[in-house]
Amino acid sequence: MNGIASIIGYGAYLPRYRIKAAEIARVYGRNPSSTPIKEKTVPGLDEDSLTHAYEAALNALRRAEIDPSEIEVVFVGSESPPYAVKPSATIIAEALGITPKLYAVDMEFACRAGTTALLSAVGLVHAGLARYGLAIGTDTAQGRPGDALEYTAAAGAAAFIVSKPRSDAVATIEAAYSYVTDTPDFWRREGQRFPRHGARFTGEPAYFAHIIGAAKGLMEETGLKPSDFRYVVFHQPNVKFPTRVAKRLGFTKEQLERGLLSGIIGNTYAAASPIGLVNVLDAAEPGDRILIVSFGSGAGSDAISLVVEDGITERRPKAPLLSSYIERSKEIDYALYLRFRGFICR
Amino acid sequence: MSYMNSVPRAWRERVTKYRLIGGRCKKCGKVFYPYRGSCPRCGSDDVERIELPKRGRVKYFTVVRSAPAEFKRYEPYVVALVELENGAIVPAQLTDVDADEVYEGMEVEGVLRRYREQGEDGIIEYGVKFRPVVGGGGEQ
Numbered sequence: 450m451n452g453i454a455s456i457i458g459y460g461a462y463l464p465r466y467r468i469k470a471a472e473i474a475r476v477y478g479r480n481p482s483s484t485p486i487k488e489k490t491v492p493g494l495d496e497d498s499l500t501h502a503y504e505a506a507l508n509a510l511r512r513a514e515i516d517p518s519e520i521e522v523v524f525v526g527s528e529s530p531p532y533a534v535k536p537s538a539t540i541i542a543e544a545l546g547i548t549p550k551l552y553a554v555d556m557e558f559a560c561r562a563g564t565t566a567l568l569s570a571v572g573l574v575h576a577g578l579a580r581y582g583l584a585i586g587t588d589t590a591q592g593r594p595g596d597a598l599e600y601t602a603a604a605g606a607a608a609f610i611v612s613k614p615r616s617d618a619v620a621t622i623e624a625a626y627s628y629v630t631d632t633p634d635f636w637r638r639e640g641q642r643f644p645r646h647g648a649r650f651t652g653e654p655a656y657f658a659h660i661i662g663a664a665k666g667l668m669e670e671t672g673l674k675p676s677d678f679r680y681v682v683f684h685q686p687n688v689k690f691p692t693r694v695a696k697r698l699g700f701t702k703e704q705l706e707r708g709l710l711s712g713i714i715g716n717t718y719a720a721a722s723p724i725g726l727v728n729v730l731d732a733a734e735p736g737d738r739i740l741i742v743s744f745g746s747g748a749g750s751d752a753i754s755l756v757v758e759d760g761i762t763e764r765r766p767k768a769p770l771l772s773s774y775i776e777r778s779k780e781i782d783y784a785l786y787l788r789f790r791g792f793i794c795r
Numbered sequence: 796m797s798y799m800n801s802v803p804r805a806w807r808e809r810v811t812k813y814r815l816i817g818g819r820c821k822k823c824g825k826v827f828y829p830y831r832g833s834c835p836r837c838g839s840d841d842v843e844r845i846e847l848p849k850r851g852r853v854k855y856f857t858v859v860r861s862a863p864a865e866f867k868r869y870e871p872y873v874v875a876l877v878e879l880e881n882g883a884i885v886p887a888q889l890t891d892v893d894a895d896e897v898y899e900g901m902e903v904e905g906v907l908r909r910y911r912e913q914g915e916d917g918i919i920e921y922g923v924k925f926r927p928v929v930g931g932g933g934e935q
C-alpha cells in the first residue's frame with residue numbers, strides 16, 4: 450500500500466437502451482458489416498450526465514462504506530453537463546448528502562476529464578487537505594446525425610472515492626504521469642450543439658501520440674514494464690485504436706480485453722477508460738497491477754498505475770457489477786433513438 | 796403554472812425530492828411522503844424528517860397515456876404506489892420500464908432522474924423515480 454492515495458469505493462452506471470451500429474449504417478446506406486463497434490448505449494428520456502454520475506457515485510459509496518458527509522471533495526468530469534452554467538457537482542453532492550462542507554467543481558477536458566477528476570481528488574487527499582474525495586467521469590455524448598461519430602458516441606459514468614493509502618482499500622494508486630499538448634483534433638464551439646473533428650488529426654498526432662507519451666513516461670519514471678501489469682485499460686473511442694496502441698506499447702490481448710468494452714457499449718467519453726477500470730476491478734485479485742491511460746481531445750492523456758489491495762474482495766459485492774448494467778439492455782431502432790436524443794422537433 | 800415554474804419552490808423541495816425525505820408522526824407512528832409539518836392521519840404537528848428506504852414493491856400502478864403538458868414527452872409512462880421496505884407507501888413515476896412489463900409486486904429501487912423542466916431556459920428539477928432492481932448487490 451505504498452502510494453499516493455487509495456481507491457476505497459468504485460462504481461459505474463450504464464443506461465438501459467442500446468442501438469446497433471448496423472442500424473445506424475442502414476439509415477445512411479452504409480455497409481452495416483464495417484462499423485467501428487457493434488452497439489452503443491443510449492440514455493433514456495429522463496437521464497443526463499448528472500443522473501448517470503449520481504448512480505455511479507452511489508455505487509462507489511456503497512463500496513466505500515463511509516458516511517457521505519465525510520467526503521470533502523467532489524469533482525465531476527464531463528463534456529455533456531445538463532447546464533452550460535450551473536455546476537452538476539453541487540446537485541450530485543446535495544442528492545448524496547455530501548454538502549455543505551465541501552470543495553466541489555465540474556471539470557472539462559473532452560474524454561480525459563474523468564481521470565483528471567480522479568487525479569485532482571487524489572492530489573488534495575494526498576496533500577491532507579481532504580479526508581475523502583469523490584471523482585466522477587460521466588457523459589451522454591452526442592454525434593451529429595449522419596456523422597461518423599454517431600456510431601460510437603455513447604453514455605455512461607464511473608466514480609471513485611479516494612482516501613489516504615490503506616490496505617483495506619480496493620486499490621492503491623502508486624504513480625501517475627500526464628502528457629498534454631495543444632492539438633486541434635476535436636472541438637465544439639460555444640453555442641454549437643455538435644462537436645467537429647479534424648479527421649486526419651484524430652489518430653496519430655492525437656490519440657496515439659498522447660497515450661504513448663503518457664504510458665511511456667510513467668514506465669520510464671517508475672521503471673515498470675508492460676509485463677509488470679496484469680491489466681491495461683486505454684481510452685476507447687472504438688475497438689481498433691486501443692487494440693493498436695496496446696500492441697505498439699508491448700501489451701498483450703490478455704492484458705487488454707477485460708478493460709475493453711467499447712465494442713458493446715460505445716465510446717462513453719469521460720467515462721470510457723474509467724468504466725474499463727471498473728470492469729477490471731470487478732475481476733481483479735489482490736496484488737494485481739493495473740495501468741489505465743485516458744485520452745482527451747485538445748489534447749492530453751493521464752497514465753495511472755494501481756495495485757489492487759486486499760479490501761477488494763469484501764467491497765466488490767456491495768454494489769452491482771458492471772455486467773449487471775451490460776446485461777440490462779433493451780434494443781431500440783433509429784427512430785426511437787432520435788426521439789430519445791431529442792432530435793425530433795414537434 | 797406559475798407555482799410549478801417557481802424556482803424558490805423547487806429549491807425548497809430539493810432535498811425532499813432528491814433523497815426521498817418523508818415524515819414520521821411521533822404521536823401515531825404514521826410514515827408518509829413527501830415530508831410535511833403535520834401528520835395526514837392524526838393531524839399532530841409532532842413530525843420528524845426521515846430518509847425513506849429506496850427499495851420496495853409496486854403495489855398499484857396505472858399507465859399515463861395523456862399526460863399534462865410538462866410530462867408530455869415521457870408518454871406513455873407508469874405511475875405507481877410503491878410500498879417501501881418499511882411499509883411506507885409513496886406515489887412515484889416508474890422509469891426504465893415499458894408499460895407492459897410492469898406488474899403488481901414488481902421489485903423496484905429509487906433512482907435520481909430528471910423530473911420536470913421549467914421550459915427550455917429554466918431550471919431542471921431532479922427527483923426520485925423507481926425502476927426495476929438492477930443486479931443483486933447494494934445494501935442501501
Ligand SMILES: [Zn+2]
Nearest residue numbers: 820823834837
Ligand atoms: Zn399521526
